[in-house]
Amino acid sequence: MGEPCTDGPAAANVLPRPPVRIVHLGLGNFFRAHQAWYTAHSPDASQWGIVAFTGRSTALAEALTAQDCRYTLITRAAGGDTAEVIGSVVQAFPGGRREEFLRYLADPAVAVVTLTITEAGYVQGGSDSAAGRLVEGLAARRAAGGGPLTVVSCDNLPENGSVTSRMVGEHAASVDPGLAGWISEHVSFVTTMVDRITPATTAADGAVARELTGYGDAAPVVTEPFSEWVLSGHFPAGRPSWEAAGARFVQDIAPFEQRKLWLLNGAHSLLAYAGSTLGHLTIAEAVADPRCLAWVSEWWDLACVHLTLPAGELDDYRTALLGRFGNARIRHLLSQIAADGSQKVPVRFVPVLRRERAAGRMPVGAVRPVAAWINHLRGAGVPVKDVAAERVQGLAAGPLEAAVTAVLGFLDDGLAADHALVAEVLRLCGVLSGVAAGVPLSRTAASMAVESIGWRYLLANLCTSVAVTSTQQGLSVAAAAVAAAAVDAGADADPGGAHLHVDLRPDRVEMSLQDRTTARVTALDVILARWITTAVESLGLRTSGATAAASTPPVQMLEMAIDAMDIAAIRPFWKAVMAYGDEPGLGGPEDAVVDPAGRLPAIWFQQMHEPRRQRNRVHFDITVAHDEAAARVAAALAAGGVLVDESSARSFWVLADVEGNEVCVCTWTDRDERDERERLAQGG
Template identity: 50%
Template sequence: MARLDRTSARARPAAPVRAVHLGLGAFHRAHQAVYTAADPDWGIAAYTFRNTELPGLLTEQEGLYSVQVRGDTAPRVEIVDSISRVHRGDDTERWLADLASPEVALVTLTITEAAYRAPDDLAGTALGRLLAGLRRRYETSRAPLSLVPCDNLPGNGAALRSALRSRAQRCGAEFRAWLDEQVSFVDTVVDRITPATTEQDRTTTARLLGLEDRAPVVTEPFGEWLLAGEFRLGRPAWERAGARFVDDLDAYEQRKLWFLNGAHSLLAYTGPALGCGTIDEAVRHPRLSEWVESWWDAAARHATLGPDDLLEYRRRLRRRFASRGLRHHLRQIAADGSQKLPARILPVLRAERRRGRLPGSAVAALAGWLLHLRTHQVRDPRAEELTALAHGPDAPRRALAALDEELAADDELVAAVEDRARELGAAR
């Protein structure tokens, strides 16, 4: 079988690089790169600092890869051609040259929530590399630039601005002034479920495509991209693929974080104890489904968007979660809980406690997280610390204190989490 490349796929030549992406992975390739492919004048130079194999595979395929879209009907495969170049993260000079180029108008980022809370010592971090690239741009062209973070953080553009600004204190007043005046930070809300690709997915892709793709991505039919902010040197025509540009993202950020991501975290931490391994299995479990509905009821009491919008969103989420086309593994969603739970679960929990309510769904999510720390291999920037806190005397309170000191002082909540964790542990 022939290997996928621009000749075998009869694809257009690689477009000039006008965008740079930091954090190349499955989600970027299922989301931002797909939207960018709608504009043939924009090519992406993509950098990954985690996966050392992917740059070589995609370079052999001349930046091409396929997206297998799977829902409740037969899967279909699309070839994406917006990535013009792919580089390892240690290709420092190429990275600096790309960031300095006045032809490059924007940088998109998928660096995970944890990266925005990097230590002040930025050596080897995504923020450190980004700051170095911005300094090179300032020292050379001083051209404007737009930064477009696509991670699940409330106000991710503002969060990125704050993180960079606080770490640029030693870079000189003129550089900081240029950063304030010439670099824009765009807030975004992104949504497209993208599970890890399996060998079976690769086999199916090859059968449907008729070509060997060594870097395929699997995703769902649904996708959403909302953006708010200024683009100093232009942008791709992302709206051709359905992106929407709005004035205020707060209500949409809240809806997505609480309803989709919050339910995902709830299922990721409670599902394994009840014998579930994937989202579609978990949402079909009677008890887990009840917790999800209860969670959505609690979130709706504090959400900004109106009830009609939320009811439609919930209906759509039920269908997406239950789709058997995707095998979205709970262990993948469970990673980085200490970074995700504060944005997904805790705001609703705090609001409920202020009104004297103790939502059982939020208790279940925290209890499941505690059990996860005790019984699973933990993928989290604070894994060693959290695993230690989850064992020993007063473990529920100590683990909660790592997320929120005020909630850890709530004796009723701590007791409820401990009881539910014991119950979930017995169900294993």
């Protein structure tokens, strides 16, 4: 959230604010790009103002209030951005402002309540849940004689109007049966299908808003050009002319709902769970991967068999979706889409899965996303963020076959009893893990995947540190980490233990993960980091990758750089004198050289364009075993090195490469005698 603006969007519109006739619960970016946009574009917008309440956060309400609740909507097309100032929201409050919420719900001028509370918001709860707040507000309306009202759910749930009606009715009946009866007579629950991709806003979007409008904005919203809103139901107290802004009112919303839920939302979830394990961060990145595109097409082919809209319309919709998905300027994060899979997977894939199995077919296109979700719950891809995380991650833990059966049972008892389906899910879990295990991740993807669990990305490694109070405790941590990493990630993957490096110290255990064959961080390393973190936490300890308290040094790695005019000429010398090797897959004349044991810093070479004018002020000391020194010196000289000074030989030799960069090859030999001579010389 940006800083409050003194020259914000409030200055962009001097028209009087419309009266409040709509209350919105769940103030966020999607609402501001969708329902608020439709209201602002209705011809009767001057009669329909919105008061919006957040969920729990106060930041957005405060930012909007500071700029008179006007904000910039940036429409991000493939060819560029456009912007407009939206003024349909006239007041914004934190969700905890109970008094204001009840006052507006009781106001007879208010005709519509809209909801964007996410799928997780429809779980029945107490008085502070969405159902509890609505019931309390409707009780206030009944007491005030506020008259009829329409509640419009705008969340991605099948039959969201019926779901909302049932949720509110059950809660009202538990509070006051008379209120439940009043609600059934006076409150209409409208079912909707909504669609508009709205990615998370970044700091850079504020600058875009200012550039396009001339105004600063602490709370801009970015969206795509496409928007769709289909509604079915009755509005007894009236509504804006949303149809003039492009909304569609129909008798039967189910065909449109299923089309969107399965084709768009289903593809999104598939890409979020399977695509993120391949290192992709956004929908555009994932759909550009031929493997992901093939999986999406396979799912679409299967889902379309069970949709009732005309085939031509479905083909057009699929084509439009690919265009939308491929808009790389919309950074629709897979981590955002992957949230709350426990609420999404049952409605996006299970209905098709059931129908196909009932017909005696094994629908691979529908099984794959379920397998990808199970892998996600077990640590693959983006971190798990789910309203039922503890439950579903618990079901997915342990041996894979038991995990598959347990998760299928969560989705549908009948699926868990289908032994052929269990076997197919098991197979695809393994296939997806095998495909992903060796996939190198970008620095951004690797860092984002593990930052929340106390690991950091450093020099193509995932690194963490665990503070311990004794060597014995450190041994327990190391053993737990090795056990957690000693897994087979798939038929084509190396054992996870080959990725783990453990450094045991008296006060800490430092660990790093990397595919040692490619010197890259892969999807398997992310999975192992999560499993190791869980193992460490089971010991009552924690992983830490950030700059920590004095008791836990921060994780860090060191590289050494040598300036050179002719890198190819000096590289063999440094490789020989340090007993280093090439990085896996590299070995060119200008590539870095590394310690095969992974203990010492890598050395890389920086091209100079003119000779150095003064002597080096830094040099290397490499200490080797006493019986290795002579061979090491000989190897360095054979590789083009120069012997600068051997007057202290057996203790150290001074060598240099052909450009004068110096290194001392050191041993312990003769140092005791030298120390004794110095002691005697000082009269000791």
